[in-house]
Amino acid sequence: MARPTMDDVAARAGVSRALVSLVMRGSPKVSDRRRAAVLEAAAELGYSPHAMARSLASRTSHVLGVMVSDLHNAFFAEVVDGLDAVAAEHGFDLILNTGGRSAARERRALRSLLSFRPAGLALLSPVVPAADIGRAAEQTSVVLVARSSRLATVDAVNDDGERGITLAVDHLVSLGHKRIAHLDGGGGSQAAPRRRGYLAAMAAHGLTPRVVASEYTDAAGARAVRGLLGDLPTAIVACNDFNAVGAISALEEAGLRVPRDVSVVGYDNTSLAALRHVSLTTIDQPRHEFGRLAAEALLQRVRGERVEPVRHLLRPSLVVRSTTAPPVRPA
Amino acid sequence: MARPTMDDVAARAGVSRALVSLVMRGSPKVSDRRRAAVLEAAAELGYSPHAMARSLASRTSHVLGVMVSDLHNAFFAEVVDGLDAVAAEHGFDLILNTGGRSAARERRALRSLLSFRPAGLALLSPVVPAADIGRAAEQTSVVLVARSSRLATVDAVNDDGERGITLAVDHLVSLGHKRIAHLDGGGGSQAAPRRRGYLAAMAAHGLTPRVVASEYTDAAGARAVRGLLGDLPTAIVACNDFNAVGAISALEEAGLRVPRDVSVVGYDNTSLAALRHVSLTTIDQPRHEFGRLAAEALLQRVRGERVEPVRHLLRPSLVVRSTTAPPVRPA
DNA sequence: CTACAGCCTTAGAGCGCTCCAACAAATAGA
DNA sequence: TCTATTTGTTGGAGCGCTCTAAGGCTGTAG
Numbered sequence: 001m002a003r004p005t006m007d008d009v010a011a012r013a014g015v016s017r018a019l020v021s022l023v024m025r026g027s028p029k030v031s032d033r034r035r036a037a038v039l040e041a042a043a044e045l046g047y048s049p050h051a052m053a054r055s056l057a058s059r060t061s062h063v064l065g066v067m068v069s070d071l072h073n074a075f076f077a078e079v080v081d082g083l084d085a086v087a088a089e090h091g092f093d094l095i096l097n098t099g100g101r102s103a104a105r106e107r108r109a110l111r112s113l114l115s116f117r118p119a120g121l122a123l124l125s126p127v128v129p130a131a132d133i134g135r136a137a138e139q140t141s142v143v144l145v146a147r148s149s150r151l152a153t154v155d156a157v158n159d160d161g162e163r164g165i166t167l168a169v170d171h172l173v174s175l176g177h178k179r180i181a182h183l184d185g186g187g188g189s190q191a192a193p194r195r196r197g198y199l200a201a202m203a204a205h206g207l208t209p210r211v212v213a214s215e216y217t218d219a220a221g222a223r224a225v226r227g228l229l230g231d232l233p234t235a236i237v238a239c240n241d242f243n244a245v246g247a248i249s250a251l252e253e254a255g256l257r258v259p260r261d262v263s264v265v266g267y268d269n270t271s272l273a274a275l276r277h278v279s280l281t282t283i284d285q286p287r288h289e290f291g292r293l294a295a296e297a298l299l300q301r302v303r304g305e306r307v308e309p310v311r312h313l314l315r316p317s318l319v320v321r322s323t324t325a326p327p328v329r330p331a
Numbered sequence: 332m333a334r335p336t337m338d339d340v341a342a343r344a345g346v347s348r349a350l351v352s353l354v355m356r357g358s359p360k361v362s363d364r365r366r367a368a369v370l371e372a373a374a375e376l377g378y379s380p381h382a383m384a385r386s387l388a389s390r391t392s393h394v395l396g397v398m399v400s401d402l403h404n405a406f407f408a409e410v411v412d413g414l415d416a417v418a419a420e421h422g423f424d425l426i427l428n429t430g431g432r433s434a435a436r437e438r439r440a441l442r443s444l445l446s447f448r449p450a451g452l453a454l455l456s457p458v459v460p461a462a463d464i465g466r467a468a469e470q471t472s473v474v475l476v477a478r479s480s481r482l483a484t485v486d487a488v489n490d491d492g493e494r495g496i497t498l499a500v501d502h503l504v505s506l507g508h509k510r511i512a513h514l515d516g517g518g519g520s521q522a523a524p525r526r527r528g529y530l531a532a533m534a535a536h537g538l539t540p541r542v543v544a545s546e547y548t549d550a551a552g553a554r555a556v557r558g559l560l561g562d563l564p565t566a567i568v569a570c571n572d573f574n575a576v577g578a579i580s581a582l583e584e585a586g587l588r589v590p591r592d593v594s595v596v597g598y599d600n601t602s603l604a605a606l607r608h609v610s611l612t613t614i615d616q617p618r619h620e621f622g623r624l625a626a627e628a629l630l631q632r633v634r635g636e637r638v639e640p641v642r643h644l645l646r647p648s649l650v651v652r653s654t655t656a657p658p659v660r661p662a
Numbered sequence: 663c664t665a666c667a668g669c670c671t672t673a674g675a676g677c678g679c680t681c682c683a684a685c686a687a688a689t690a691g692a
Numbered sequence: 693t694c695t696a697t698t699t700g701t702t703g704g705a706g707c708g709c710t711c712t713a714a715g716g717c718t719g720t721a722g
Contacts, residue, residue, distance in 0.1 A: 003448070003470060005708055016672045021710060031670065046469075051446040052383040053708035056677050063426075071415070077408035084402070084429050093443055095394075095426045098415050112424055115382035117334070135377075139334065218606050242606075249608035271405075272603060275549050275573070277580035336678055347702045352680060362700065384678035387707050391680095 004045040013041035024049050051093075055117075064298055065113035065121040065140075066096045067106065074270065075287055076124050079145055082291020083122055090299055092119065103128045114139050120298030123147070125189060141301035143294045146189065148311075155297040157290050157312040161190045164283040164316035165197030166204075168237045168265040171281070171318055173205050176326045177235040177263060180207065183214040183224045183247060185239030191216075194239055194267065214243055221246025222253075229254055234262060234327035241266035241273045241282055248280075248323065259325035269319050279322040286314055335376040344372035355380050382424075386448075395629055396444035396452040396471075397427045398437065405601065406618055407455050410476055413622020414453055421630055423450070434459045445470050451629030454478070456520065472632040474625045477520065479642075486628040488621050488643040492521045495614040495647035496528030499568045499596040502612070502649055504536050507657045508566040508594060511538065514545040514555045514578060516570030522547075525570055525598065545574055552577025553584075560585055565593060565658040572597035572604045572613055579611075579654065590656035600650050610653040617645055 006024075010017045015034055022030050023038040030038075041047075055061050064087050068076045080096065087094055095116055099106030106128045113121060120141040123133065134151055136142055143155040165182075172180050182198040185191030195211060202209040210233060214224040221243035225236070238244035244266030248258050258264055266273055266282035273280035293312050300306045337355075341348045346365060353361050354369040361369075372378075386392050395418050399407045411427070418425055426447055430437030437459045444452060451472040454464065465482050467473055474486040496513075503511050513529040516522030526542060533540040541564060545555040552574035556567070569575035575597030579589050589595055597604055597613035604611035624643050631637045 007708085017709085018672055018674095018711085019670085022671090025710085029670070034670080046466075048442060048446055050387075050448060050708055051443075052448065053387050053677090054710075056381075056384050056387055056679085056707090057709040057711080059677065059710085071408050071412045074405045074408065077402050077405065080427075081402045081429065084427075088428060088440075093426060093447070094428060095424060096411075096415075097419060097425060098412065109419075111379060112382075115379055116424070117381060117383065138377075218608065222607065245606055245608045272606070275576055275603070276553065277549065277576045277609070338678080348679085349681080349702055349704095350700085353701090356680085360700065365700080381678055384707090385680075387677090387709085388679040388681080390707065 003050075004047045005050075006047075008045055009038065009041050009047050012045060013037045061117055061119040062092050063095055063116055063118045064092050064295065065116065065118040066094050067099055067109050067113060067121070067123050067126060068096065069099045069101055069106070069125045069127060071098050075146075075268070075285075078287035079124055079291040079294070082288040082293075083295045084291070085288075086292050086295035086299070092295075092299070099126060099128075101127055103132075107132060110136055119302045122294045122298065141298050143297045145290050145294050152309060155294075155301075155310045155312075157293045157297070157314065159190070159285045159290075159316050160313045161193035161316070162197035162200065164267060164285070165194045165237060166201040167316065167318040168267070168283055169198060169201035169205070171320065172235045172237070172263060172265065172324065173207070175235075175263065175324060178207055179210075179233040180235045180237060181210040181212055181228065181233040183221055183236060183238045183243050184211050185243070186213060186215050188216045188239070191239055198237060214239060216240050216243060218242045218246030218249070221248075222250035225250035226254075232256075232262060235324070236262060236264045238264060238266050241268045241270045241280060244280055244282070244323075245272065245278060248278075259323050260328060263324040263327070265324060273319070273321070281321045281324040282319050283316045284319050285316050289314060334381075335378045336381075337378075339376055340369065340372045340378050343376060344368045392448055392450040393423050394426055394447055394449045395423050395626065396447065396449035397425050398440050398444060398452070398454050398457060399427065399429045400432055400437070400456045400458060402429050406477075406599070406616075409618035410455055410622040410625070413619040413624075414626045415622070416619075417623050417626035417630070423626075423630070430457060430459075432458055434463075438463060441467055450633045453625045453629065472629050474628045476621050476625050483640060486625075486632075486641045486643075488624045488628070488645065490521075490616045490621075490647050491644045492524035492647070493528035493531065495598060495616070496525045496568060497532040498647065498649040499598070499614055500529060500532035500536070502651065503566045503568070503594060503596065503655065504538070506566075506594065506655060509538055510541075510564040511566045511568060512541040512543055512559065512564040514552055514567060514569045514574055515542050516574070517544060517546050519547045519570065522570055529568060545570060547571050547574060549573045549577030549580070552579075553581035556581035557585075563587075563593060566655070567593060567595045569595060569597050572599045572601045572611060575611055575613070575654075576603065576609060579609075590654050591659060594655040594658070596655060604650070604652070612652045612655040613650050614647045615650050616647055620645060 006017050006020045010020045020038050023035050084094055097109045099109050122143050125146040137153040145157045148158055184195055199209050212224045214220045225247045236247055238247055244264050248264055251262055266280045269282045269284035273282045337348050337351045341351045351369050354366050415425055428440045430440045453474050456477040468484040476488045515526055530540050543555045545551045556578045567578055569578055575595050579595055582589055582593055597611045600613045600615035604613045
């Protein structure tokens with residue numbers, strides 16, 4: 001598996017190594033005859049440039065590091081997909097590893113990524129303290145996804161959870177709902193802005209808020225609804241889609257129908273929500289766009305187009321499906 | 332962002348660069364005093380070794396390339412997760428890109444991955460012709476996941492779809508079912524072995540098979556069931572979980588209850604199946620294990636422990652949930 | 663026929679590291 | 693005490709490439 005080098009190609013084409021280098025980099029200052037000879041020799045030998053040697057010699061990198069806190073989660077997979085799309089478009093490669101939701105493992109992952117001297121680093125929902133992120137930012141450009149930060153040196157891409165929940169509440173109010181409960185995400189990431197958004201939106205409509213403690217799982221959603229059965233609202237804004245699906249099944253088990261008896265709105269627009277069996281009205285987070293913007297933020301810095309940090313706050317959008325309808329019981 | 336090099340550390344610690352190299356590689360033949368001095372100097376400078384320079388000089392790679400045909404698909408995300416777990420365990424890093432289900436883009440992705448001279452390459456369900464894979468295999472070790480191949484030089488990890496469906500049929504037969512239909516995956520990947528498994532299992536039980544054309548989506552599952560309503564079987568083996576969920580909702584829309592009137596089995600054990608709202612009996616594919624085995628196959632070759640190709644055919648397993656029960660209608 | 667632009671092409675020094683051969687210092691054997 | 697051995701340390705060549713400065717060649721003008 002000893003692969004040919006530039007010198008082999010040069011020898012075969014009867015030119016110098018430097019000329020081969022120029023051809024490989026697509027330089028215009030090479031005569032057509034030589035270029036053809038070099039390309040032919042390269043093809044015959046099955047030569048392709050050695051990315052690491054190139055990077056070392058040119059002191060530039062065409063690699064973006066990506067740390068994913070949890071690839072199991074489809075959310076991050078889609079963000080990586082967006083990153084990859086932009087990176088590939090600009091001839092950059094992704095080097096990826098996962099942090100497993102532990103600060104120690106994330107630190108190790110960070111060290112490993114930095115050892116490649118990447119042109120930039122995208123951290124997807126990291127759990128390490130801000131100090132570690134700051135240290136990484138001294139070595140290369142950093143963009144944070146789904147995690148905000150006060151650091152003046154890093155870019156960030158987030159969704160506006162407050163606004164997202166407001167969309168949900170407004171939608172329900174426009175259908176005629178007044179008694180709208182929120183199943184709260186507790187300590188989960190982004191749960192706080194969602195709760196804030198709910199409280200603000202209810203206040204804006206002059207309605208009485210009702211926050212029920214819950215979590216980001218379907219079991220928790222079901223449990224929360226069971227506690228509500230004595231005094232049911234006409235609509236529920238769940239903290240995410242899983243929670244919403246759990247809430248719906250608990251409602252159905254109690255003999256109620258969705259949306260006739262109770263309307264339910266989720267959050268995230270996961271593939272689950274789109275299933276016809278579920279057909280959940282929900283709030284869409286542009287995950288792919290998260291990845292695209294993150295990659296673009298890094299590339300802007302690489303190209304020196306920008307120095308000041310940028311903070312993207314993406315607008316979520318409402319996706320109306322079949323779990324919301326006007327209330328029939330007395331509001 | 333000019334980072335310190337080994338020479339800087341050596342100068343500060345008052346030793347030679349070679350000694351710093353030995354310390355960084357954890358060599359035992361360094362005195363404790365020197366080692367401490369070097370580590371202190373490195374810490375003060377915030378030095379960390381340059382992975383690419385190291386790889387170039389040592390002519391070894393600690394990088395595994397991964398090409399994912401489609402990261403959108405949660406299936407592959409979990410395989411990557413398994414790969415990452417094993418790789419990290421052995422000090423390897425993953426470099427990843429996606430092929431977008433097009434041969435041309437996959438070829439480009441392949442070229443890019445190979446330019447890093449990775450120690451090995453994992454191709455997850457690639458669509459490029461075998462010839463391209465063979466060419467890649469001349470440059471580095473290759474393992475194929477969720478795609479079989481006759482190439483004598485590559486390893487492969489697949490699930491035994493035939494056996495998986497047999498598990499489903501056996502389960503239903505043991506519950507007392509005799510009229511069992513299969514919703515077929517058509518031209519989808521792995522649909523053929525699943526169909527074969529169904530036919531063989533039905534024959535083994537002396538039952539009459541009934542294959543209904545369908546696809547890997549919930550809408551297709553629903554459509555297939557609607558065509559069945561005149562002459563309903565007592566049980567359905569769907570080609571995958573999405574298809575099964577579509578089938579269930581069509582049954583329910585027709586006023587039937589699952590599993591009382593009809594039992595349904597899915598395939599893949601996606602997160603969807605585990606939702607209490609769905610609670611689907613299904614066949615589990617060990618996706619994480621796919622990744623682990625793929626990584627281990629590569630590492631074995633890297634370490635020179637094996638030369639002959641290995642073909643893993645993983646045993647799927649039955650996960651019984653709430654969509655299967657004994658038939659109540661006359662069998 | 664020499665001069666001087668161009669335009670191509672090349673030698674050679676490095677990028678940050680590893681690894682080998684050589685060496686100095688410390689220990690052991692005679 | 694002197695020569696072997698071991699142990700710890702080092703210089704230097706080289707991994708495959710890029711990049712700068714300098715060189716060769718052609719053609720046209722003087």
